[in-house]
Amino acid sequence: MVVVIGDAINLERSLYLLLQVLELRGDVVLAVNAVDEARKAGLEIDKNELGKQLGIPVVITSAATGEGIEELKEVLVKSARSSSHIHYLFSEEIEEKIEALAGRFRLVPALSEFDGRWLAIKSLEHDNGVEKLTGFKAEKDFSSELAETRYRYIKRVLSTSVKGKEKHGWDLSEAIDHVITHRVLGIFVFLSVIYIVFQLTFTISGPLSLLIESGLESLGSFLGNSIGPDWLRSLVVDGIIGGVGAILVFVPNIFILFMALGVLEESGYLPRAAFVIDRLMYSMKLSGRSFISMLLGFGCNVSSIMSTRSISEPKERIVTILVSPFISCSARLPVFLLIAGTFFGTKGGVVVFFLYLLSIVVTVLSALIINRLLFKGEPSTMIMELPRYRKPRVSSIMFYTWNKGRHFLEKAGTIILGASVVIWMLSYFPAEGSQSYAAMIGRALEPLFIPLGFSWEMISSLVFGVAAKEVIVSSLTTFYGNYAVMGSAMEVMRVAISPATAFSFLVFVLLYVPCLPTLAVTKNETGSYRYVFFSVIYSLAVAYSVALAVRVIGGLL
Amino acid sequence: MVVPLSRMCEGEKGKISRLELPVEVRERLCGLGFVNGEEVELVKIAPFGDPKVFRIKGTNVTLRNDIAMWILVETSSIPLSSAQPGEYLVSLINGGWGLKERMRQYSIQEGATVKVVENSIRRIEVEVHGKTLFLSRGQAFRVIVRER
Incomplete structure (x- = not known):
């Protein structure tokens, strides 16, 4: 059972999709949506006439007002089988070809689950998928003629079932478009909108994050005082609350970001923004739509990957998902600030700026490389419909925000929780600190990192940092804090690590393996572990080679 | 075309x-x-x-x-800059407010009739309402016309 949802204002195009679905010979119900807008525009749709002409149940709905939704549900339950499909004919010449081909395909057992006529039509359209399936290639491409016939048929159907013409005159949508997609103003509008979104997410979520942080802290100290055995207290307080808490702090940030994104998408601005900025992305063989996703990555890579869902082209989506972890997210900033502040003092700002620049350069280059590796360097296309502007509705934005943000919470409750426990065990057993399994792992990996000059403390914190990048800060300070007889962990680090090594460590932190939540959504959004492995191996290779280059150059200076 | x-x-x-x-x-x-x-x-x-x-x-x-x-x-439209001598109707003026205003002063506006007298490399000589004008190629490029 298939429901084709049509746009009441633009039924002609919606019916084209419907006809293509009908050619597949399924059971189809047509829902003509946004009827409230169509009425405002002076269109009158006769659903009985439309249903009679098409031979399928037709329901008129409006998702905005809720009209017709109940009826649609009833129709779905009642008519499990639709009675008779329309049968529209192509030109005689084409029909003859279709009949001949369909007859041939029906005799092939391997194709028995497909409709013969449909296979024949698709073959005449030179459809790649069907050609592969049937192993047959039509001598001439008839797709243009077929499409024209469909549209002619649709015109005939609509001439009796839709009355009134769309009003034309001064159009608010066009007026807004004039400013928003304007040559000069358009870019200005784009930059201001993005700026406002970032400001909003950080100013509103800042206090909320602090609230969560202090809440977790007092929960930790409360539990710390009331739980008996040492190891259990450490597990709950340091392991679970510390680990999951590090992620929970980002919840307000992510929810507000999605809310802002929801408003932009609902109102119809997002596709326009993609349109304005598209040319810049074209050189990376991506489109304007992925630019927006990447931009979100400066906040959090998880939200950036989740926002790729609205990129329609699968190829481009995969590339965007794989490169966006290179965008320096806000979780990496604490690490940068700590190390740059410790080693480079007042020049720390320059170092952080360089890291952000490097993050952009690596993202751009990786987009090109990954596109070449996985997709042979084909550019993406940018065929996008610009929807009408709509006033965003609170209910649908809430739905959008919750729907996207929910996954993040689920991850915090499952993968992150598990990882936090594992990491805690590694750092607690058999003995805390430099005798722990974590330290052993760090020492075991040390030979691999000799060229980079990383100590086992640094390596262990990198291992922990896979759970969440900001964990690197706490584990570094814990490890080096153990050595400090007097003074802070920072002072010990300043003595133990050379500036060149510190710098290459920063580069490594920027580029190495995406954090666990990011990997989890990568799996979720691409639907395959293949891309997760690719992401891990590719980013490790990039991080190692760039960090090595930085160390060598830094050592010479 | x-x-x-x-x-x-x-x-x-x-x-x-x-x-x-x-x-x-x-x-x-x-x-x-x-x-x-x-x-x-x-x-x-x-x-x-x-x-x-x-x-x-x-x-x-x-x-x-x-x-x-x-x-x-x-x-049916071409830019005035590539129009051969003959009579044309102005379809649109592809420019900002400034250009439109200047063209309006020459009575070149949407729907107006323009007669191309000579189309040389440097400039286009046109006749509007009996007056003769010279448009630069840059200006003429932005005036889109169709044949009558």
């Missing part, structure tokens, strides 16, 4: 006369209404010249030049 979609000017309309689309996008574009004989209008050009917004079957669709160049349209 027949031009690829990618070469139309803002506000210009045309009828699709031929499509030579790459296979991957053909079905998508057919579904959006890009078929022979359909009227299409170039609504807007993006800030960096690419992509462009086209209106087809009542909706706005963005296409990049690399796709739009494979769609040929029959337009």
Whole structure:
């Protein structure tokens, strides 16, 4: 059972999709949506006439007002089988070809689950998928003629079932478009909108994050005082609350970001923004739509990957998902600030700026490389419909925000929780600190990192940092804090690590393996572990080679 | 004249006369209404010249030049700069408020009749309402006309 949802204002195009679905010979119900807008525009749709002409149940709905939704549900339950499909004919010449081909395909057992006529039509359209399936290639491409016939048929159907013409005159949508997609103003509008979104997410979520942080802290100290055995207290307080808490702090940030994104998408601005900025992305063989996703990555890579869902082209989506972890997210900033502040003092700002620049350069280059590796360097296309502007509705934005943000919470409750426990065990057993399994792992990996000059403390914190990048800060300070007889962990680090090594460590932190939540959504959004492995191996290779280059150059200076 | 979609000017309309689309996008574009004989209008050009917004079957669709160049349209409009001597109707003035205002002072506005007297390399000599004017090629390029 298939429901084709049509746009009441633009039924002609919606019916084209419907006809293509009908050619597949399924059971189809047509829902003509946004009827409230169509009425405002002076269109009158006769659903009985439309249903009679098409031979399928037709329901008129409006998702905005809720009209017709109940009826649609009833129709779905009642008519499990639709009675008779329309049968529209192509030109005689084409029909003859279709009949001949369909007859041939029906005799092939391997194709028995497909409709013969449909296979024949698709073959005449030179459809790649069907050609592969049937192993047959039509001598001439008839797709243009077929499409024209469909549209002619649709015109005939609509001439009796839709009355009134769309009003034309001064159009608010066009007026807004004039400013928003304007040559000069358009870019200005784009930059201001993005700026406002970032400001909003950080100013509103800042206090909320602090609230969560202090809440977790007092929960930790409360539990710390009331739980008996040492190891259990450490597990709950340091392991679970510390680990999951590090992620929970980002919840307000992510929810507000999605809310802002929801408003932009609902109102119809997002596709326009993609349109304005598209040319810049074209050189990376991506489109304007992925630019927006990447931009979100400066906040959090998880939200950036989740926002790729609205990129329609699968190829481009995969590339965007794989490169966006290179965008320096806000979780990496604490690490940068700590190390740059410790080693480079007042020049720390320059170092952080360089890291952000490097993050952009690596993202751009990786987009090109990954596109070449996985997709042979084909550019993406940018065929996008610009929807009408709509006033965003609170209910649908809430739905959008919750729907996207929910996954993040689920991850915090499952993968992150598990990882936090594992990491805690590694750092607690058999003995805390430099005798722990974590330290052993760090020492075991040390030979691999000799060229980079990383100590086992640094390596262990990198291992922990896979759970969440900001964990690197706490584990570094814990490890080096153990050595400090007097003074802070920072002072010990300043003595133990050379500036060149510190710098290459920063580069490594920027580029190495995406954090666990990011990997989890990568799996979720691409639907395959293949891309997760690719992401891990590719980013490790990039991080190692760039960090090595930085160390060598830094050592010479 | 027949031009690829990618070469139309803002506000210009045309009828699709031929499509030579790459296979991957053909079905998508057919579904959006890009078929022979359909009227299409170039609504807007993006800030960096690419992509462009086209209106087809009542909706706005963005296409990049690399796709739009494979769609040929029959337009009756040409820029004044490539008009041979003869009488033309002004379809639109493809420019900002300033250019439109200046052209209005010459009585060159949408719907007005313009007679091209001579089209030389440097400038275009036109006659409007019995007055003779000289337009630079740059100006003439932005005045889109169709034959009467």
